[in-house]
Amino acid sequence: MEQVDCVVIGAGVVGLAVAREMALQGRETILLERENAFGTVSSARNSEVIHAGIYYPKDSLKAKLCVEGNRLLYEYCRSHQVGTQPYGKLIVASNAAQIDDLQAILYKAEQNHVPEIKLISGAQATILEPQLKCSAAILSSSTGIVDSHGLMLSYLGGFEDAGGMVAYQSPLLSAKPLGNNAVGGYELEISGVDGMKIQTKLLINCAGMSAPAVAQKIVGLPSEQIPKAYFAKGNYFSLSGKSPFHHLIYPIPEPGGLGVHLTLDMGGQAKFGPDVEWLAIESEEQIDYTVNPERGEGFYEAVRQYWPGLKDGALQPDYSGVRAKIMPPNTPAGDFCFNAPQNHGLHGLFNLYGFESPGLTSSLAIAKHLEEQIKSSL
Numbered sequence: 112m113e114q115v116d117c118v119v120i121g122a123g124v125v126g127l128a129v130a131r132e133m134a135l136q137g138r139e140t141i142l143l144e145r146e147n148a149f150g151t152v153s154s155a156r157n158s159e160v161i162h163a164g165i166y167y168p169k170d171s172l173k174a175k176l177c178v179e180g181n182r183l184l185y186e187y188c189r190s191h192q193v194g195t196q197p198y199g200k201l202i203v204a205s206n207a208a209q210i211d212d213l214q215a216i217l218y219k220a221e222q223n224h225v226p227e228i229k230l231i232s233g234a235q236a237t238i239l240e241p242q243l244k245c246s247a248a249i250l251s252s253s254t255g256i257v258d259s260h261g262l263m264l265s266y267l268g269g270f271e272d273a274g275g276m277v278a279y280q281s282p283l284l285s286a287k288p289l290g291n292n293a294v295g296g297y298e299l300e301i302s303g304v305d306g307m308k309i310q311t312k313l314l315i316n317c318a319g320m321s322a323p324a325v326a327q328k329i330v331g332l333p334s335e336q337i338p339k340a341y342f343a344k345g346n347y348f349s350l351s352g353k354s355p356f357h358h359l360i361y362p363i364p365e366p367g368g369l370g371v372h373l374t375l376d377m378g379g380q381a382k383f384g385p386d387v388e389w390l391a392i393e394s395e396e397q398i399d400y401t402v403n404p405e406r407g408e409g410f411y412e413a414v415r416q417y418w419p420g421l422k423d424g425a426l427q428p429d430y431s432g433v434r435a436k437i438m439p440p441n442t443p444a445g446d447f448c449f450n451a452p453q454n455h456g457l458h459g460l461f462n463l464y465g466f467e468s469p470g471l472t473s474s475l476a477i478a479k480h481l482e483e484q485i486k487s488s489l
Contacts, residue, residue, distance in 0.1 A: 112298075112308050112309065112310055113141075113307070113308075113309050113310070114309075114310040114311070115138075115139045115140065115141050115309060115310070115311050115312075116133075116138035116139045116140065116311065116312050116313060117133045117138040117139070117140040117141075117311060117312065117313040117314075117315065118140070118141050118142075118143060118297075118299060118309060118311040118313070118314055118315070119133065119140060119141070119142045119143070119315045119317055120143045120283055120314075120315065120316050120317060120318050120325055121143075121144065121316070121317040121318035121319055121321070121322070121325075122142050122143075122144035122146075122149035122150065122267075122277060122279075123149070123150055123152060123153055123154040123263075123317065123319050124150060124154040124259065124262065124263050124266070124470065124471050124474050125317050125319070125463065125466050125470050125474050125477055125478075126142065126144075126317035126318070126319075127142070127149060127150070127263050127266035127267055127270065127474075128266050128474035128475055128477060128478040129315055129317050129463075129477065129478045129481055130142040130266075130270045130275055130317075131266050131267075131269045131270040131273065131275070131478065132478035132479065132481070132482055133275075133313070133315070133482075134269075134270050134273035134274055134275040135269070135273050136482060138313065139274065140270070140274075140275045140276075141275070141276050141277075141278060141309065141311070142270065142275060142276070142277045142278070143278050143281045143282075143283060143299075143301065144277060144278065144279050144280075144281065145280065145281065145282035145283075146279065146280070147279050147280050148279065149263055149267055149277070149279075150259070150260065150263040152319060152320075152321075153319050153320060153432055153433065153434075153435060153467075154259060154263060154319075154471070155259075155260075156400070156430060156431065156432030156433070157259065157432055157468070157471060158256075158347075158374045158382075158384075158385070159256050159257055159258070159259045159374075159376070159377075159471070160254065160255075160256060160359065160374060160468075160471075160472070161181060161184055161185070161195065161197075161253075161254060161255040161256065161257050161471075161472050162177055162181065162254060162468065162469040162472040163177070163178070163181055163200070163220070163225045163226075163227075163228065163251045163253045163254045164177035164178035164181060164220070164223050164225050164469070164472075165202070165216060165219065165220040165223070165225055165228070165249075165251060166216065166219065166220075166364060166369070167219075167223065167446075167469075168219075168446075169219065169222040169223060171446045171447075172446050172447040172449075172480070173446055173447055173469060173473070174223040175223075175476075176447065176469075176473040176476040176477055176480060177223075177469040177472050177473050177476075178223055178224055178225060178226075179473075179476040180469070180472045180473035180474060180475055180476035180477070181253055181472055183475040183476055183479075184257065184262075184472060184474070184475060185197075185253075185255075187265075187475060188257060188262065191265045191269075193257065193258055193261045193262050193265050194257070194258035194261055194377055195255055195256065195257050195258070196255055196256045196375070196377055196379075197252070197253070197254075197255040198254070198255055198256060198357065198358050198359055198375055199250065199251060199252045199253075199254055199255070199358045199359070200250075200251040200254035200358060200359040200360075200361060201236055201239070201240065201243070201245075201248045201249070201250055201251075201358050201359070201360050201361070202216060202248060202249040202251070202361045202362075202363070203236065203243065203245035203247075203248045203360060203361070203362060203363075203417045204245055204246045204247045204248065204363065205244065205245055205246070205362065205363075205416040205417045206246055207246045209246070209363050210246055210247050212363045213230065213247055213248070213249060213363070214230070216249060216363075216364075217230050217249055220249070220251075225251070225253070226253055227251065227252035227253045228249060228250065228251045228252070228253075229249070229250055230247060230248075230249055230250075231247065231248050231249075231250050232247055233245050233246045233247050233248070235248075236248040236250075239357075239358065240355075240356055240357065240358060240360070241355075242355045242356065242418055242420050243356075243360065243417060243418065244416075244417055244418065244419050245417055254359060256359075256374070256375060256376065256377060257471070258377055259471060262471075262474075266474075278301070278303070280303050281301045281302065281303040281307075282301070282302045282303070283299060283300075283301060283302075283325055283328055284300040284301065284302050284328065285299070285300045285328050285329075285330060286298070286299050286300075286314060286328060286329045286330065287300075287330045287331075288330065288331050288457060289310065294458050294459075296310055296311055296312040296313075296314075296459060297310065297311055297314045297329075297459070297460070298310050299311065299314070311459075312459055313459045313461075313485065314329075314459060314460050314461070315461045315463070315481070316329075316460075316461065316462040316463060317463050317466070319435045319466060320340060320342065320395055320433060320434070320435035320436075321340075321395055322340075322435070322462060322463060322464050322466075323337050323338055323339065323340045323437070323464065324340065324394065324395065325462075326450075326462050326464075329457075329460065331457060332455055332457060332460070332462075333455055333456075336450060336454060336455040336462075337462075338437040338448070338464050338465070339437070339439075340394075340395075340435075340436070340437065341389070341436040341437065341438065341439050341440070342389070342390040342392055342395070342398065342433050342434075342436065343387055343388070343389050343390070343433065343434045343436050343440075344385075344387075344388040344389075344390050344398070344400075344431055344432070344433050344434075345384060345385020345386060345387065345388070345431060345432050345433070345434065346384055346385055346386050346388060346402045346403070346406050346428070346431045347382050347383065347384035347385055347402070347429040347430050347431060347432075348382065348383045348384060348402070348406075348407055348410050348426040348427060348428055348429055349380070349381070349382045349383075349426070349427050349429040350373075350380070350381040350382060350383065350425055350426060351424075351425050351426075351427060352425065353379075354373075354375060354379060354380065354381035355420075356373055356375070356381060356418075357375075357379075359372065359373060359374050359375060360372060360373040360417060360418070361373075362413065362416060362417055365387065370413065371383055371384060371385075371386055371409075371410055371413035371414060372384075373414070373418070382429055383410055383414055383426065384410070384429075385431070385432065386406065386409065386410070386413075388406070389440045390433070395433075398433055400430070400431045400432075400433075401431070402428035402429065402430065402431050403428070404428050406428075407426050407428065410426055411423070411426065434467040434468070435464075435465060435466055435467045435470075436465065436467060437464050437465040438465070445465045446465070447463070447465060447466055447470075447473075447477070448462075448463070448464040448465045449461065449462075449463060449480070449481065449484060450462035450463070450464055451484055451488060452488050453488065458488075459488075461481060461484065461485070463477075463481075
């Protein structure tokens with residue numbers, strides 16, 4: 112039976128960053144992925160936005176790791192030739208009644224030590240974006256777009272260069288602690304074409320929205336340590352024709368998401384979304400990623416609050432993704448959850464729950480934070 116230092120489950124952007132960090136630390140590491148390629152689920156269905164860390168509660172992991180991750184990500188992409196577009200972002204108050212909300216967002220951003228951010232007047236905003244209608248705006252210059260596939264490919268290359276190995280089409284069937292209280296590590300039973308068993312000292316669950324389901328397969332993990340998964344679908348509509356905007360445009364946030372915003376891809380093409388559509392399902396297998404064209408009616412109404420010039424028929428259903436939520440609807444958004452040995456009592460086991468946005472931006476900082484946790488638990 113193969114014996115390794117570390118097994119990471121899930122080859123999305125966070126799993127790839129974590130696996131790379133583990134291998135760079137000198138651990139013999141295997142990355143398990145149930146699909147036939149990396150980054151095909153949530154990591155392939157997002158906005159590719161490099162977030163600044165504006166919206167998250169002070170001292171939360173999302174705030175800390177997003178601000179740090181933003182800096183690390185831009186540095187990494189520069190040194191590893193991964194494409195980025197530092198478009199900048201405008202968060203807009205579409206009327207005077209929303210200016211207080213805007214001031215509150217700016218205060219939160221300053222508490223989080225977000226760099227390159229300031230409040231500008233509606234007139235200043237329309238100089239930057241003549242098609243924009245707003246009473247005031249926050250300009251975040253460190254917000255941008257990353258080529259997420261290129262980034263994941265780079266993480267994978269770094270992982271493999273450091274001696275790591277990826278096993279595709281290899282879902283976890285079970286993980287059993289070895290010895291007393293898992294001090295001896297874990298024996299993993301893996302499904303797949305041949306099936307296999309692996310022993311590992313460290314087991315890291317980075318399965319995104321499947322992380323709670325993967326955790327159910329770990330023998331001896333207390334059930335109260337496994338959160339319930341909630342599924343919030345985000346639908347995107349693309350804009351036909353050339354975008355009149357050169358910044359990302361965000362309205363005031365809404366419960367569960369950041370409102371129907373305009374983002375640009377690496378080539379400057381505009382899309383709108385995601386919205387928030389809570390799904391009444393129990394498992395990931397029940398997700399239907401089809402975008403209902405009728406949802407476009409709500410998009411037109413939302414977008415025209417800040418872009419009155421949006422023409423009828425200009426939006427087409429594009430794609431959707433589902434957020435890795437561990438908090439139910441109508442509750443405050445949860446923080447990143449590092450479920451560590453001091454929480455559940457199993458040595459060498461780390462479950463990462465609720466790693467939705469800003470997981471992409473924070474990926475390098477998440478990997479470094481986890482490494483600190485591993486070292487402090489040994």
